[in-house]
Amino acid sequence: MLSMLSNCWDGSTSCCSIAMTNLIEFLQAEHVKLLQNYADLQKRYDILAAATGNNGVSVANTSKFSFVQKLVAKITEIYDKDLYSDITIHCDGHQFRGHRLVIATRTDYWADLSGIDRIEFEDIAYNIGSAVLKWMYTDHIDNLLGNRYLMEIFTAAVKYRLLDLQKRCELLLLGRIDYDNCLLLYEFASKNDLMQLKDNCEKMIKSKWNQFSTDDFMQISASLLYNLIESYSEHVLHSIIRLKRNDILLLFFLDHFQELSKLCNEEINNTFPLELALESNQIEIATSLVNHHADVNVIDSNGRTLLMRMLLKNKVSALEFLTQNGANFDYKVGVTGENLLHIAASAKCSSDLIDWLSSNLDHLNINDVDYDLKTPFMRAVELENMKMIELFLQKTTVDVNKMDRKGCSPIASALFEVRNMALAELIVKAGADLNIVYEGVFMIHHAIYTSNLDAVQFLCRHRVDVNRRTAEGVLPLQVAVDSENVNMDLIRILIRSGANISLKISNCCETLLHHIIGKENGDEILKICIENGSCDEDVFAIVDGNGHTPIAKTVLTSKFRSAELLIKAGANINEKDPEGVCLLMQVINNKLDNAAVFLLDHGADISECIIEKDCFSLAIEFSLLKTIRRLCTFTEKSEKYVNASLLWEALQQGSFEIAKALIENGCDLNGWSYNESRRCRQTLLHKAIGLELRDVAIFLIHAGCDIDALEERQINEEQSSRDTPLLACIRSGLDDVALCLIERGAKLDKQDAEGRSAIHLAVYKQNMTILNELLSNCNSGLLLNTDFYGSTPLDVAIETRNYLAAETLIKKAPNLITQVDKNGEMLLHKTVRAVDLEWVLFLISTNFDVNTCIQNESRVTALHLCAQYGNEIIMRNLILAGADVSAVTADGLTPLHVAAYNNHEALCMILLENGAEPNVPDALGNTSLHKAVSGGSVACVNVLIGDSRINLRALNKKQQNALFFATGDLSRTNSLDILQMFLNADPQFPLDAKDVDGFTVFLLSYLKGNENMCHALLRCGVCLGVVSHTGISVFKHVTPTKQLLFSLLGLMIIREKDSKLISISWNKKTKEISTTSDKLEREPYWADGHSCSECEMKFSLTMRKHHCRHCGRLVCARCSEQEVPIFKYGIEKPARVCQICCDILTMRNIWA
Structure with a gap:
């Protein structure tokens, strides 16, 4: 069952209906089986009850149970048998053998049977009686018996008081209720008061009520059917009429006598009871309705009467019934104002209906109008209802020119709305006016507006005036020409029908011919006019508001096909305007290139075109390329036409094609000339570059001008500029022109007044685009050329800090960075000397050998220069790049010597950290410590002394240690600080050591006037009386005064203000020079x-x-x-x- 439901829902609507029907049949069959099972169970129960009785015998006592079974079986066996038969049963002429015991057990209808030998089933058919008697013996009813058999068996069971049989029949009928028999069973159940069967039938009838047809209720009694209708029908009266039961209608009238006027005129589902009766041709019922207050003039929800509704349905018999019963012919629909003829004109009328209308036409107003002022005839025309049109035209009183509210007449409707020419013919024959106005214009205009070719042909065939103007003065041909989609056939019809193309157009000073010429497809229209003889010499001479003849307008508006047609038809190509200007000059003055070529091709006389300028000059002025080319075919090459001034004028205007044409005809491309001041002689290319006319310059280059010509510009009395076009472009920033020159092979080695080449200028202007193009088109030797200042392009890049250009140059010529200047320095040496970190890093990135020496007798490396000029970052990067910290110059100096001498403490530390040897002597034997002391570099001395590798007592070739070099430093603190550092590092430092000449540090300090150093040394206990190898001592040395000597000697006995003696000595514990009290x-x-x-x-x-x-x-x-x-x-x-x-x-x- 579930699968059946599933199939029902999954299918389409029809499949679902079939499946539902199958499901109901299945359920009914199952219900019958259940009823049969119920009867079998009831029979078994009865047997069991009979066996047990009321005396408490158990079911297990099978002896009694067997007896009852045998008894029942025996009764079944003796049905219609002579065995034990003691009575006869007669039914419908047949005789059955019976048994009083069985009959008395089933019914008490015959009371005491002991004195009766025969009984009779009266009014029962043989088969019914046989089924009843069989049931008495076997308790069995055949399930295959029909419903009517069961009802007759039930009737017999009621008559003979067989209650069990009644129940059995009712149960069987309950299981058989369906759509086909529910009405029959309902009536049967009602008669026999079978409530359960009746209720089930009512449920079925209610669910299927709308599916029953009239024939299904024909056999049901009036009262019973009326009750059903009252119960299940929403609209009782309409249902009674549909069932066509006049007897039930009478019951309805009796039952609703007080409400008949309302009920008989009630509109249900857009249908009146009387209308329903008339539609089904139930005249008897319709008459009954009319007799019971049904209104023949009742109005529906749309405002129409029954007469109109029946007319729409072509119910002639209904119309006759209504008119016979007083229906109103003259009624008009309240909303639309339509009368019966309007309705008829809108309907498809049968022949019978036409005959009925014809017979009743005198009762109707044929020219009556609705609210849109439409007559029935107009309505029929709109709908092309030919039957009604023919009917109306039979009446001479019909008005065929009457117009509706929109201004539409029947003929206009036929021509433009329905477009039925045959119908239009009928209307014209009936006297229709063809010059009537439609939608504000005449019908001929409207036909053209709508491109209704059939209507135009129809109107022209009936000789409508094709030159009639509208209220605005518009001509029919003008409308046709101005149409968005021009119909040539329509124009041809108008021309052949007499349309005049020489007529003036209203509010415009041009004729139709001028107007036609101005149209996109004017040539086709003009051809039609010429073919039909509408053009002559008088027409060609007519001018418009601008003074243009037709031929002038065609040429000036570039309507060349039309111009050819006019010329062939006789128009003058050399005509002149009122001022005497020929047509060719007019065209050139209006910058009409193609028009001028057209006139020249068609024989225009160029000799008459000279006014102030000739045609050639004017054509160049107005950039008329095609005209110039065509004129060149008519003129010989001469300076007059092809000089450079004309070429420059064309180029300035951007007319390159014209310029090309001039060049092809011999114009000089270079065009050498002086400027206004006569100080500059230049070519056209120089001139274009100077004015930054890029396109002009590129054009000249591609055209083949001299791209290496030198401009002769006088800068002053002593100097002149000789730029090539390439140099001028780079200087002015005209990259595209410069690229074009390079591509065309311009010489790259040309130099300007300062000796700069194109590469110099590109680098100076930082123009990488041009530089890259130059480098890709030159040999690397050009990069070595110098300007008048001795600078190569790479030098210029460095000066302008153009790293990208420098990198590009080096990639092109890697040997650039190894070039030396007049001092023997390479690029790296210069940048280190200038302390230019960025360029140093750049050069390092090019894998330059940082250990390369300056190419002179000094043999200085970049690291020496860095140590001299002092930049930590540069030094670190040089060392990272592989600079040798132990490199020596020609004088034997290491970078550490240089840094120490120049007091670059940080650089000394960097060098020492990177492995610089502090004890390396130079050519004079001086170590870095000697150089630091000689330079007074206290900080560097401190750094060097702090290095564990330092040899404080190292001697140079003069046998001097580093402290000897402190004697010449006369500053107040440097020599003393250095002395203290030495003593801090080496308390036993030999202060009295002598050099090769026998001088000590003290003696040299005295000789050099270093008073502070002398004092400090004396405090440290040096020998005051030391004498050199040449006999020089502090006592013998000749000085201007003996003040220093006395100061040194007196220092030992100086008294302070407190009169205490003090002495100055070296304190070994504190490792410093100290002053103590005199002891x-x-x-x-x-x-x-x-x-x-x-x-x-x-x-x-x-x-x-x-x-x-x-x-x-x-x-x-x-x-x-x-x-x-x-x-x-x-x-x-x-x-x-x-x-x-x-x-x-x-x-x-x-x-x-």
């Missing part, structure tokens, strides 16, 4: 030697050595004969001192 100290170091430092007498066995006990100098006995006590040394006895010390000590005693 007794040891005697100074004694000098050694071979002669007296004062008199220079050599010592011998007889000449003994003595020392000044105050200063320690080596003296003879004669030079130290003074004796003075020296208390600070603890010498209380007079001690030998030199003369100077004696004077000092004596002065001290005086001060004390």
